[in-house]
Amino acid sequence: MSAPPTGLKQVFREVLRSKTGIIGVVLLLFITSLALLTPFIAPFDIAKKWNDIQWWSDNPVLAAPSWMTIIMPDKYSTTIILDEFSSTTTQQGDIRITTHTSSFRYSFRNFPSEIKLVLDADYEVQKPQIRITLSRPDGENIVIFQGLPNKGENIVNLSLDPQSQDLIVSYLFSNFGVAPSAVYPEVVLFAVKDANMNDRMKASVLRGIYRLTIDVIAFDDRTEVRPRLYVYGNAFGLFGTDAFRRDLIVGIMWGAPIALAFGTIAAVVTVLLQVIIGAAGTWFGTRSDELVQRVADFFLIIPVLPILILVNIIYGINIWALLGWVILFSLVGVSSKVARSMVLQIREEQYIEAAISYGASKKRVLFLYMLPRMLPYMFALIALSAPIYIFLEATLSFLDLGDPNIPSWGKILGDAYEEGALYLGYWWWVIFPALMIILVSLGFTLFAYSFDKVVNPRLREE
């Protein structure tokens, strides 16, 4: 066995020579570059809108990743947005009748998840009358909306709107003589016409060209109605959406800089402090050593996570304050123990003896002769602690106790858990944030392992 290299540069070179080291470094580089790119790809104001549910309302709810349409084309579809219409207008005395039409091809093999209609309306005094008809490939014309819009944006979720549901029920009743108590417009409208067309399981999809006709009867010149139709699929974006229609890619990308910053800062500061305190305690004599040991007992017994939760609840802290508290509760810990045993070992060495003999002060010996020797170990300890702090933040966010203003992986997982993603099978909502955490911690772990392998002779490969 050769002696372990002591210089940081040498250690790095050796780390990069091992397979685990390279994989670890590559993973960390990947996450770091993702973290650095995030502000450019998804600006911070999008991240700030994470909690603004209105902002995400145009996305489909609980959609799987859009690439699922390639893997399972029978089960997944994307959203169709209809916002370009051709219009014709006829004037009949005081009344102006405008007809907007547009068409789209529905070629998916499953039903839409929802249908939403948005009407941007403006008028002077009297509300315009609107009737919307869906003409299907089989020649059926079904009225899906009838009514008077308010000024501004009118959002009609056909799947939930009772009036639209009534229209569908009356269509079913006039054709089949039954009025079901629960009606699913998104199924009926796109199903082959038969008695089962209200049953998502039994009905079959009618594929082809659909045409939407919007008749507007206006009573003054100012009246204007701009329609938009969303036929929601169940697949969206790279990572899908959650129950609040949020595009998960935004949260997952923003999780990277937050996790990295929190994890590395916490790890660097606590390991440095712990090592200095542990080393100094041992180096400056029995009494200070005893003191550090007792403080270590204190930090061992104090239940850190519950206290962090308590602090969080009582004071509602943000991520930087959390960082401060975490550091406060990690002044002495595992790294101090490592530092202690290293000082006991190093202080017997000749160069320390030599330094003392030419009159170097205790402080000088500690900071200039001993701590630099521990640097490679500190790197391993930092790499090992960083994922622990990343998980600490994730744990608090999972409990909805993290910084409320920013999305983080733990928070996404917590939301997923809260909304029953585990029991309802919304796997993308769990797997992707979990995968990101695993990638980061794996990167740090492999790095720490290969570091340890170099500096710790017991792990060295011959």
Next chain:
Amino acid sequence: MSNLTRYMIKRIAILSLTLVLAIYATVVIANMGGYVDKLLKDQIKFEIVQKLNRDPMFAVLSNEEKERLIAVQFNARIKAAGLDQPFPIRSMIQLTNALTLNLGRASFLKSASGSSMVSEIILERLPRTILLFTTGTVLASLLGLYLGLQQAKKALSKFDRSMILFSIFTYVQPAWFFGILFILLFSFYLRIFPPGGMVSAPPPADPLGYALDLLYHLALPLITWVFATFGYWSYTTRNIVLQTMSEDFVTAAKARGLPSNRVLFRYVLRPASPPIVTGMVFALVFSWTGAIITEAVFNWPGLGLLFLLAIEVLDAPVLIGLTVVLAYLIFLTVILLDIIYAILDPRIKISG
């Protein structure tokens, strides 16, 4: 007095002092915004108003007299509870209360038996936490010790190196994280285990059925806990055993031609056991706080889930009570392992 007893008394004294300090820190932190005081005062006011409302004589009084009566009783109670004292004295009262596990009344939560005393709520759930996590920790430690020994025997083999990686990897991941992935895999997709809870609703009536049902629900959180923690045990064991193996007396024993198993158990494991116990301290202390979220994820009705419920309804007395109880549990764990350590380490018997 033997050296061992003297050592133990010294350790227990030091650790008790540490416990007092840790709980005092909790009291101070919880008090920094005057939050706990306000809570206690609200509670006292609530109790007075409730008591007076049950009194028919109170109902006939005018509003002003009612107010006055409440104020008089309130001030008397505040004085009795020491809430009018300056903070240093008040914090001492709270510290004594916490140390004697006089944890007060919960703001919202109740025990299954209907009590709203924090200590009763906690006591009711404590055995369930102990059932899950002691079983899990014992299983994980046995598995880890066995694997660690095997690793040490074949140090730096492919098996050893992949186990080390696995250990470091699982060491950094909290158990709840594996929990949510395991629920998704084993209970949603494979439908092998229930996703959570301790028994079915309604629970089976006969004792055997109840026990089996309990085991069925216990399985997945237990597997998760063992999976998440045994790596740490094997890693610690491996390193310590390897270190002992390189000692001269082991080489000498081998050179004398002793069978390798005898060398392992007599010459390696015996001296290696005290540091392994030290490793245990950290693992067990870790497990008490790790239990919080793992329980919550599995809906296991122990202390962890209580913690989550208390967070949801912002029940500060329960949260503070739980923190105190956890500090106690960690304290007891450390003492227990200290005793084991002292028995195992012959040096303590000699030097004290």
